[in-house]
Amino acid sequence: MSKPYTLSPEQIARLKSHSRREKLHRTISYFSPLLLLLLWEICSQTGLIDRRFFPAPSSIAGTAWQMTASLEIFDHIWATLRRVAVGYVLGAVPGILLGLILGLSAPIRRVLGPIFSALYPVPKIAILPLILLIFGVGDASKYVVIAIGVFFLMFYNTLGGVMQIPQIYLDVARNAGGSRFQTFRYIALPSAMPNIFTGLKLAAGSSYIIIAAAEFLGARSGVGFMIWASWQTFAVSRMFVGIVVISAMGYFTILLLEALERKFVPWAKH
Amino acid sequence: MIVHSDEISRDVSVPAEAAPAIEVRDLVKAFYDVSGDRITLAAANVNFTVKRGEFVCIVGPSGCGKTTVLRILAGLEQPFSGEFRLHTSAQPAMVFQEASVLPWLTVAQNVAFPLKLKGVAAKEQRARVAELLELTGLTDFADARPHQLSGGMKQRVSVARALVDDRDILLMDEPFGALDEQTRLVLQQELLRIWERTGKTVVFITHSVDEALTLADRVLVMSPRPGTIVADLPVPFERPRDVVEMRRDKRFWDLTYEVWRLLAVSPEH
Structure with missing residues (x-):
């Protein structure tokens, strides 16, 4: 009779030691960005780097606190957020719909596809003066420039998603007696969902790039305006607050989209 | 013809x-x-x-x-x-060669798919789907997603789906x-x-x-x-x-x- 094979306590410890080390590394990794801030603080305080260009993080935090207490920062955040949100929706909805339509219909794709291919490479910032000329310096021009940027990202990502639908899924709908609209709604849209979310995340990132540039040039409010105005008055701490705020806005937008993705695309691997 | x-x-x-x-x-x-x-x-x-x-x-x-x-x-x-x-x-009704199970739907929703396209009432759908899941041995997997299933299970779903509207x-x-x-x-x-x-x-x-x-x-x-x-x-x-x-x-x-x-x-x- 053979005894069942068992591991000795030493062997078990050896097996576990690896994962313990991994856990330690992960714990340190949370704090490594703070290390950079600490280094910056020390260098700035000791004068190793020019304090005029790189004020210490503690002094930037102080400025941020003042701006928060006076509620000034919230006006800028709200102005930027509103422009991004409106422009984003205005661009994303037609982008997704046209991506689905051109993806499913080869004739429409052949006829209209080249128009989008020709317009896509135009840098969105380059046409900002033109858009300001047409839509004025108010919010309408911001909506439009963001919508254009978002539109192309959504259009191409959705189109790519639809073109990748396995033929067999379309056959399933057809064999089940599905209409054209049902195929569109129940096969094309869900199949393209993972790509649509990739597009939404990319578009969110580029929306903040575009809005920052647009607010530099033609706005009296917004985080981009705040960065630019601070630079012109050499209020470097305020400028850094603006940079941190707009980065955080982008970061939280992506987090929100990822949460939505987990909810609406539970079948995709994350 | x-x-x-x-x-x-x-x-x-x-x-x-x-x-x-x-x-x-x-x-x-x-x-x-x-x-x-x-x-x-x-x-x-x-x-x-x-x-x-x-x-x-x-x-x-x-x-x-x-x-x-x-x-x-x-x-x-x-x-x-x-x-x-x-x-x-x-x-x-067709049962396809490869995995034709729709990955964004659960097992039960996949089986119900032809009924849904035909606009069959939800209650009737549920009853019919339960019957087919029973017949194909999938009752315990009704709410599973296709990526959680083995190849054999997926083909059971395909068979159940092909049978669901009784052609x-x-x-x-x-x-x-x-x-x-x-x-x-x-x-x-x-x-x-x-x-x-x-x-x-x-x-x-x-x-x-x-x-x-x-x-x-x-x-x-x-x-x-x-x-x-x-x-x-x-x-x-x-x-x-x-x-x-x-x-x-x-x-x-x-x-x-x-x-x-x-x-x-x-x-x-």
Whole structure:
């Protein structure tokens, strides 16, 4: 009779030691960005780097606190957020719909596809003066420039998603007696969902790039305006607050989209 | 051309004089490849008849056009010439070759898919889906997502989905081709059990001689491309069949030899 094979306590410890080390590394990794801030603080305080260009993080935090207490920062955040949100929706909805339509219909794709291919490479910032000329310096021009940027990202990502639908899924709908609209709604849209979310995340990132540039040039409010105005008055701490705020806005937008993705695309691997 | 007729008989025994469910006459399918300027003849002069309630397997080498014939019957492709008649009130249901289970739906939603497209009431859908999940042994997996399922489970879902709206004709395109031998045998046995209970007309495509003899009332042997039917062999085993016990029967191996001989001497083109 053979005894069942068992591991000795030493062997078990050896097996576990690896994962313990991994856990330690992960714990340190949370704090490594703070290390950079600490280094910056020390260098700035000791004068190793020019304090005029790189004020210490503690002094930037102080400025941020003042701006928060006076509620000034919230006006800028709200102005930027509103422009991004409106422009984003205005661009994303037609982008997704046209991506689905051109993806499913080869004739429409052949006829209209080249128009989008020709317009896509135009840098969105380059046409900002033109858009300001047409839509004025108010919010309408911001909506439009963001919508254009978002539109192309959504259009191409959705189109790519639809073109990748396995033929067999379309056959399933057809064999089940599905209409054209049902195929569109129940096969094309869900199949393209993972790509649509990739597009939404990319578009969110580029929306903040575009809005920052647009607010530099033609706005009296917004985080981009705040960065630019601070630079012109050499209020470097305020400028850094603006940079941190707009980065955080982008970061939280992506987090929100990822949460939505987990909810609406539970079948995709994350 | 498709002829619909409403009289539906359910005879598991399939008497010799049973009415035809599928008639295929001189069917030809050709493809034109623009980039290579080449014409491919996929199927040439295919002729066969399937009686109501009969289980027919089509065997042939890969690329012989057997899938094309099935897709034409399913209404997914148009024939180039020739004609076929389906004596049925609804388009045939298809069980596809590879995993055709929709990954964004749960098992129950996948099975319900044809009912949903037809606008069947939710309550009725639930009752019918529960019935099919029970029949295919998927009840415990109703809320699972396809990526959590094994290949065999996925094909069970495909079979359940094809049966859910109760169409008379079932077309199966190598549904068990990608499965391991053991799983395949289990699913073959279950398919036979389901077929015996529902009395559907089944056309089953396979490249496995073994599988064809296990399942079919009749085996149609196809030649390599351009495919045509070169033999029509009745399979004499009594029903209900036991897929394991069948393998002790000498006739099984005699027929296996016969079909292999036909496949081996099929003229090359």
